[in-house]
Amino acid sequence: MTRNLRFRSIESRIVTLFLVLVVALQLIGLLVIQRGIDNNARLAIGAELNNGTKVFHRLLEQNAQSLRFGARLLARDTAFVAAIGNNDEGDRATIESALENSGRRIQASLSMLISDQRKITATTNRAQSAALEKMALSMLDAAEATDGAIGIAIVEHRPFQIVAMPVKAPITIGWIVMTFPIDRQLASDMREISALHTTVLTRDQQGRWLQAGSTFAAPSAQELLEELQALGPTASALPFDVTVESDQYSARLMPIGVDDGQTASVLLARSIDEATAEYRRLERWLVGLALAGIAISVLVIVFTAKRIAQPIGELVTTAKRLEGGDYNTPIDSTREDEIGQLANAFDAMREGISKREQEIRRLAYWDTLTNLPNRAQFVLLLNDALLEARRRGEALFVLIMDLDRFKHVNDVMGHSFGDALLRQVAGRLQLLLANRRQSSAQVARLGGDEFAVLLPAASTAAALAMAAEILQALETPLSLEEQTVDLGAGLGIAGYPDHAEVGETLLSMAEVAMYAAKQRNDGAVIYDAAMDKSSAQSLSLLTELRNAVERNELRLHVQPKISLATGMVVGMESLVRWMHPERGNVFPDEFIPFAEQTGFIRVLTRWVMEKSAELCGELAAQGHHLKVSVNLSTRDLMDQDLPVMFADLLARHKLTPGSFCLEITESAIMDDPVRAQHTLERLSAMGLDLSIDDFGTGYSSLAYLKRLPVNELKIDKSFVLNMEKDEGDTKIVRSTIDLGHNMGLRVVAEGIESEAVWRLLAELGCDQGQGYFMSRPIPGDQMIAWLEKWQAPANLVAAAAGNEVAIDS
Structure with missing residues (x-):
C-alpha cells in the first residue's frame, strides 16, 4: 500500500509536468505566430509607404503639369501677348486680369509676369512675388531653353511648386511664373488616395522642422514635429517609428526640394494599429484557441490535484493555527508518504517556533x-x-x-x-x-x-x-x-x-x-x-532658522579689507544677518552657536557661499576684483563633500578659485586635525586661499600649523583694539606678524578702530586690516556705492609708503 501511495504521488507529478509542457508549447507557438504577424504587418506597411511616395510624386507631377498647361495657354494667348508688347497702363490692367483669371482656373496661389529685362512687371501677390523673385529669375534660362521649367520654392517656411514659361512673339518678350502651394489641401488629397497620414514639412538652416500642412489634428501635428526634432538625423527616407498621442505610426520622410539652404519634405505615416487590425483579429482567435487548450489542461490538473488536496488542506489549517499563535496543539499524522513527512516537519517547526517566540519575547521586553x-x-x-x-x-x-x-x-x-x-x-x-x-x-x-x-x-x-x-x-x-x-x-x-x-x-x-x-x-x-522652557525655545529657534532660509529673511553683509600700505580695498569678509519679522535684527551671536550645535551651520555656510559668489560676480562686472573671505565651522571642515560643493559653485558663477579666501578658526582645526587637514589640502589644491582666523586665541600647535596649506593669518581683534595703549598686545601682534611673514603668509589684523592703530600696524609690517575705522559691516548691495566713495586717509598712505622706503633702505 505504501508503494501504491508513492506511485500515485509520483504519477501526479508526472501528469502536472506534462500539463505544464502543454501550456508552455501553446504559449511558445502563440508567441511565434504573433512574431510572424508583426513581421508581415511591418512588411505590408513598408510597401504602403513605398507606394505612397510614388503616389505623392505623381500628385506633384500632375500639379506641375497643370501649372505648365495653364501658363502655356496664357503665354500663347494673342491678346495677352499683344498687351505685353504695347506695355501701357491700360494693357497692364489687362495683363494683371489675365494673370489672375488664368491662375484662378488652375488654382495657382500666385501668377506674375517677368519682362524681358527680367523685372517683375505684373503680379497677383506682390509680397509673395518679392520672396520668390530670386528663385524665379534663376529658372528663366532653363524655362526658355526647355519651353518651361519647374522647381520647388520655400517662402516663409511654406513650400510651393513654381513653374516658369517663356512668352514669345516670336522672340522671348517675357516669362509667366505661377506657383502652387504644397499645403494641407495636397496632404488631404494624398490621404484620400492612399489612406496615409501626410504632413508637409520644411527644415530651416538651423535644422528646425516646421509644418506647412498636415492631415493630423493641430495638437497631434505639433507632437509629431517634436518627435521628429528629437529623432534628428535618424529620420530619413527609411521607415521609422513615431508616437503621436499614444498611437504608434510607421513613417517615411521624403525630400521634395531645396531652396536657399532650406529643405522641403513630406512625411508619410501609417497607423500600425490600423494596419494590423485584421492581424489582431486573427491573433485573438489564436489566443482563444490557446486559452481553450489551457482550460482543458487546468481541468486535468484540478482533477489530479484533488487526490492530494485534502491532506494538504489539513496542514494549511494547522499552519493557520500556528499563525494565530497556537503552538500547543500537536499535529497528528499516521501517513508514511511525503504528506506524512511534511506533517512531521510541521510539528517540529511548531515546537521550534514556540521556543524561539518565548525567547524573542523575553529579549524584547x-x-x-x-x-x-x-x-x-x-x-x-x-x-x-x-x-x-x-x-x-x-x-x-x-x-x-x-x-x-x-x-x-x-x-x-x-x-x-x-x-x-x-x-x-x-x-x-x-x-x-x-x-x-x-x-x-x-x-x-x-x-x-x-x-x-x-x-x-x-x-x-x-x-x-x-x-x-x-x-x-x-x-x-x-x-x-x-x-x-x-x-x-x-x-x-x-x-x-x-x-x-x-x-x-x-x-x-x-x-x-x-x-x-x-x-x-x-x-x-x-x-x-x-524646566522644558529652554528645550522648547531651542526647538522653536531651529524651526525659525529653517524658515528664515526658505523665506529669504537672511541678509548678506560685508566688511571691507584694506591694504595698510596703499589704502586700496583688496577684499571683503562675508557676514550673515537675520532680519526676523517679529524680533527684528537677530545678531549672529544669538543663532550661529546654536546652528553649530545642531548641524544647521552647513545650511547657513552654503547660503553665505552662494550669496558671496553672486556679489563677487556683480563686483567683477563693475571692474572691482575683490577676494571674498568666508568663515568655515568645524562641521564644515568635517564635510568631505565641501570641495565638490565649491567646484560646482565656482563653475556656476564663472569665478576663479582665487576669488575666495576661506577662514578657519584654530579650534575648528584641532577638533579633528587629520580630517581637517585632508579637507584643507583638497581646497588648497583647487586654488582657494585659506586663512587661520582669530589666530592666537586657540590651542593649536605651531608645528602642526606649519603643515597646513594656509595663505593667511588673521590676528584676533582682542590683541588689536588696545595695542596703542597696551605694550603687551603690541608685542604679541609684532610676534604674530613676524611669524606669519617667516612662514610666507599674508597677515591681516581685525578690529582696527583708530588712525593710531592703523599707523602702528603699518609700521609693524601688517599687510591688510579691517575694522570700524575703515567701515562697519554693510549690506552687500551697498558695497559698490561704498567702493566708489572710499578714499584712504592721505597721511596714513604716505606714512606707510615712507615706512616701506625705510625698510627697503
Whole structure:
C-alpha cells in the first residue's frame, strides 16, 4: 500500500509536468505566430509607404503639369501677348486680369509676369512675388531653353511648386511664373488616395522642422514635429517609428526640394494599429484557441490535484493555527508518504517556533543583564497603570534615576565590572520595594545606567518618600571584587494627572526632572514646566532658522579689507544677518552657536557661499576684483563633500578659485586635525586661499600649523583694539606678524578702530586690516556705492609708503 501511495504521488507529478509542457508549447507557438504577424504587418506597411511616395510624386507631377498647361495657354494667348508688347497702363490692367483669371482656373496661389529685362512687371501677390523673385529669375534660362521649367520654392517656411514659361512673339518678350502651394489641401488629397497620414514639412538652416500642412489634428501635428526634432538625423527616407498621442505610426520622410539652404519634405505615416487590425483579429482567435487548450489542461490538473488536496488542506489549517499563535496543539499524522513527512516537519517547526517566540519575547521586553523589565515593557506597564488610575480616579507617579559617576567606573574598571555593578543596583531596588511591600510598584532598567520605578495609587508625599529611600539605598557604598564603589544618583519625578496623561510624555517629563536634578546636584526633583522652557525655545529657534532660509529673511553683509600700505580695498569678509519679522535684527551671536550645535551651520555656510559668489560676480562686472573671505565651522571642515560643493559653485558663477579666501578658526582645526587637514589640502589644491582666523586665541600647535596649506593669518581683534595703549598686545601682534611673514603668509589684523592703530600696524609690517575705522559691516548691495566713495586717509598712505622706503633702505 505504501508503494501504491508513492506511485500515485509520483504519477501526479508526472501528469502536472506534462500539463505544464502543454501550456508552455501553446504559449511558445502563440508567441511565434504573433512574431510572424508583426513581421508581415511591418512588411505590408513598408510597401504602403513605398507606394505612397510614388503616389505623392505623381500628385506633384500632375500639379506641375497643370501649372505648365495653364501658363502655356496664357503665354500663347494673342491678346495677352499683344498687351505685353504695347506695355501701357491700360494693357497692364489687362495683363494683371489675365494673370489672375488664368491662375484662378488652375488654382495657382500666385501668377506674375517677368519682362524681358527680367523685372517683375505684373503680379497677383506682390509680397509673395518679392520672396520668390530670386528663385524665379534663376529658372528663366532653363524655362526658355526647355519651353518651361519647374522647381520647388520655400517662402516663409511654406513650400510651393513654381513653374516658369517663356512668352514669345516670336522672340522671348517675357516669362509667366505661377506657383502652387504644397499645403494641407495636397496632404488631404494624398490621404484620400492612399489612406496615409501626410504632413508637409520644411527644415530651416538651423535644422528646425516646421509644418506647412498636415492631415493630423493641430495638437497631434505639433507632437509629431517634436518627435521628429528629437529623432534628428535618424529620420530619413527609411521607415521609422513615431508616437503621436499614444498611437504608434510607421513613417517615411521624403525630400521634395531645396531652396536657399532650406529643405522641403513630406512625411508619410501609417497607423500600425490600423494596419494590423485584421492581424489582431486573427491573433485573438489564436489566443482563444490557446486559452481553450489551457482550460482543458487546468481541468486535468484540478482533477489530479484533488487526490492530494485534502491532506494538504489539513496542514494549511494547522499552519493557520500556528499563525494565530497556537503552538500547543500537536499535529497528528499516521501517513508514511511525503504528506506524512511534511506533517512531521510541521510539528517540529511548531515546537521550534514556540521556543524561539518565548525567547524573542523575553529579549524584547526584559533586560538580559538585570532580568528587569526594559523600556518597552515599562511603557506597557505604565499605560496599563494609567488606564487603571483613570478608572479609579487615583494618582500615579514615575521615578527615573541616573547613576552618578557610572561612566567613570566603566572607563576605569571595565565593562564587566560595570555590568556587575548594575546587577547589584537592580538587586537593591528590588529588595527595597519588597521590604516596603509595594506589590503594585514596578522597577525597570531603561537602558545604560538609567532605572525607573512605577508607583501606582500614590501621593506626592509617598513619591518623595520613595525617592528619598532609593537615594539613600544607592548612596550606601557597593562592594564588588574587593572594590568599594560610591555611586549616588540624580532622580526625577513626574505624576499623573498633575503633569501628563500619556505614558511616553510622563516618562519624558520624569527624564527632564532627572537631568535637572543632576545639574543641581539636588537628589530628587519633581517636574516643573519651566524646566522644558529652554528645550522648547531651542526647538522653536531651529524651526525659525529653517524658515528664515526658505523665506529669504537672511541678509548678506560685508566688511571691507584694506591694504595698510596703499589704502586700496583688496577684499571683503562675508557676514550673515537675520532680519526676523517679529524680533527684528537677530545678531549672529544669538543663532550661529546654536546652528553649530545642531548641524544647521552647513545650511547657513552654503547660503553665505552662494550669496558671496553672486556679489563677487556683480563686483567683477563693475571692474572691482575683490577676494571674498568666508568663515568655515568645524562641521564644515568635517564635510568631505565641501570641495565638490565649491567646484560646482565656482563653475556656476564663472569665478576663479582665487576669488575666495576661506577662514578657519584654530579650534575648528584641532577638533579633528587629520580630517581637517585632508579637507584643507583638497581646497588648497583647487586654488582657494585659506586663512587661520582669530589666530592666537586657540590651542593649536605651531608645528602642526606649519603643515597646513594656509595663505593667511588673521590676528584676533582682542590683541588689536588696545595695542596703542597696551605694550603687551603690541608685542604679541609684532610676534604674530613676524611669524606669519617667516612662514610666507599674508597677515591681516581685525578690529582696527583708530588712525593710531592703523599707523602702528603699518609700521609693524601688517599687510591688510579691517575694522570700524575703515567701515562697519554693510549690506552687500551697498558695497559698490561704498567702493566708489572710499578714499584712504592721505597721511596714513604716505606714512606707510615712507615706512616701506625705510625698510627697503
